[in-house]
Amino acid sequence: MNIREDAEKLRQDIEDEQNLKLKIALFGQPGAGKSSLINLIVGQPVTQTGATTDMTTEAKVIEHEELLLVDLPGYGTSKFPPNKWMEQFQPEELDLFLCVFASKFHEADTTFFKQLKEKGRVCIFVRNKQDDLWEEGKTTEQLEAEIIADVHKHVGSAENVHFVSCRTKAGLTELVDAIYAALDPAKREKYARSAKAYSKEHLEAKKAACEKSVYKYAGLAAANGLNPVPGVNIGVDISIMLKQFNDIRKSYGLSDEKVNKLIPSLLPIGKRVLEYSTKEGIMILLKRYAGREASIQIGRYVPFVGQAIAAAAGFGMTLAAGKSYLNDCHQLAEQILEEELGIRQ
Structure with a gap:
C-alpha cells in the first residue's frame, strides 16, 4: 500500500470513529x-x-x-x-x-x-x-x-x-x-475522551484514549504535507494538526475562558497550551522535534497509521509534536483537578 492509500484509509477511520x-x-x-x-x-x-x-x-x-x-x-x-x-x-x-x-x-x-x-x-x-x-x-x-x-x-x-x-x-x-x-x-x-474527569484515574484513561487519536492525526498531517516547515525540508498539513490540538483541548475541557482564569501557579503551562494551539505555535513545536523522524521505530506505529505513513518523512516530527501537546494538556488538567479536589475537601 502506498502513502496515498494509507492516508485515505486513515482519513476514513477518523471520520467513521467520530461519526459513531x-x-x-x-x-x-x-x-x-x-x-x-x-x-x-x-x-x-x-x-x-x-x-x-x-x-x-x-x-x-x-x-x-x-x-x-x-x-x-x-x-x-x-x-x-x-x-x-x-x-x-x-x-x-x-x-x-x-x-x-x-x-x-x-x-x-x-x-x-x-x-x-x-x-x-x-x-x-x-x-x-x-x-x-x-x-x-x-x-x-x-x-x-x-x-x-x-x-x-x-x-x-x-x-x-x-x-x-x-x-x-x-x-x-x-x-x-x-x-x-x-x-x-x-x-x-x-x-x-468526551466526559469530564472527576478523578486522576479518569484523566489517565482520557490520555490513553487521546493518544490513539494523536497517532492517526499525526500520520494524516505528515502524509498530506501541504505546508513547508521553515528551516526543515518537510511539509505538514497544519490544518489537520490544528484540529488535532483543538480536539485534545476540548477533551480536557481547556477552553480559552477556563485557561485564562487559572490561578497564577498554573499560568505558565496554561500559556503554552494556548500558544501551541495556533498555527505559529505548531510550527515552533514541529521545528523543535524535526530530528525525530530519523530515529522513530517504524514497526511500532504501523497498526495505527499503516506502513507507508509510518515510514514517511515527517511522521516522527508530527507525532512528537502531538504527544508533547497532549502531555501539556494532561499536566494542566491534572493540576486543575487537584485544585478542584482541594477546594471540596
Missing part, C-alpha cells in the same frame, strides 16, 4: 435532576435545568464531542403511555441507560427497567439529591440502605444504586467509573 457516537439515555420521573446530571457528566451547561418541574416534554438529544446524551421524557405518563413510549423512542438503539430518581422509586420506572432488562440493555440506577437525605433518628447510611432495599424490591434483583448530588458533586467519581465499566472497550474510549 456513544448514546447514553437518562430516564426518570419529573424533578429527578436529569438535566443537571447531564451538565455534570460533560462538565458544561449544555442543557436547561428546572428546579421543581420536569423540563422534558419530549426526548432531548444533547451532542457533546463523541457523546449523544438523550434526556427521555417520563415513562408511563399521560402523554407517553408505555406502548407509545417504547414505539417512539426505540431503546434498542441506545448504548446505556441511567435511571435517575430523587424520591420514592416509581412503578413506571420499575416497569421500564424490566422491559430494558428483557431486551438485554444495561441500566445504572442513580439516586440524585443525596445531600437532601434526612430523617430524624436515622443516619445517611441507614437511609441509603432503605432506598437500596426499596429498589431491589421493585426491580426484583440486587442492582447497584449510586448516590450522587449535583449540588455538592458527591458520588460523581463513583458514577463516572460505573458508566465507564459498563461500556465495551471501544466505547469506553469515546466516553473517556
Whole structure:
C-alpha cells in the first residue's frame, strides 16, 4: 500500500470513529435532576435545568464531542403511555441507560427497567439529591440502605444504586467509573475522551484514549504535507494538526475562558497550551522535534497509521509534536483537578 492509500484509509477511520457516537439515555420521573446530571457528566451547561418541574416534554438529544446524551421524557405518563413510549423512542438503539430518581422509586420506572432488562440493555440506577437525605433518628447510611432495599424490591434483583448530588458533586467519581465499566472497550474510549474527569484515574484513561487519536492525526498531517516547515525540508498539513490540538483541548475541557482564569501557579503551562494551539505555535513545536523522524521505530506505529505513513518523512516530527501537546494538556488538567479536589475537601 502506498502513502496515498494509507492516508485515505486513515482519513476514513477518523471520520467513521467520530461519526459513531456513544448514546447514553437518562430516564426518570419529573424533578429527578436529569438535566443537571447531564451538565455534570460533560462538565458544561449544555442543557436547561428546572428546579421543581420536569423540563422534558419530549426526548432531548444533547451532542457533546463523541457523546449523544438523550434526556427521555417520563415513562408511563399521560402523554407517553408505555406502548407509545417504547414505539417512539426505540431503546434498542441506545448504548446505556441511567435511571435517575430523587424520591420514592416509581412503578413506571420499575416497569421500564424490566422491559430494558428483557431486551438485554444495561441500566445504572442513580439516586440524585443525596445531600437532601434526612430523617430524624436515622443516619445517611441507614437511609441509603432503605432506598437500596426499596429498589431491589421493585426491580426484583440486587442492582447497584449510586448516590450522587449535583449540588455538592458527591458520588460523581463513583458514577463516572460505573458508566465507564459498563461500556465495551471501544466505547469506553469515546466516553473517556468526551466526559469530564472527576478523578486522576479518569484523566489517565482520557490520555490513553487521546493518544490513539494523536497517532492517526499525526500520520494524516505528515502524509498530506501541504505546508513547508521553515528551516526543515518537510511539509505538514497544519490544518489537520490544528484540529488535532483543538480536539485534545476540548477533551480536557481547556477552553480559552477556563485557561485564562487559572490561578497564577498554573499560568505558565496554561500559556503554552494556548500558544501551541495556533498555527505559529505548531510550527515552533514541529521545528523543535524535526530530528525525530530519523530515529522513530517504524514497526511500532504501523497498526495505527499503516506502513507507508509510518515510514514517511515527517511522521516522527508530527507525532512528537502531538504527544508533547497532549502531555501539556494532561499536566494542566491534572493540576486543575487537584485544585478542584482541594477546594471540596
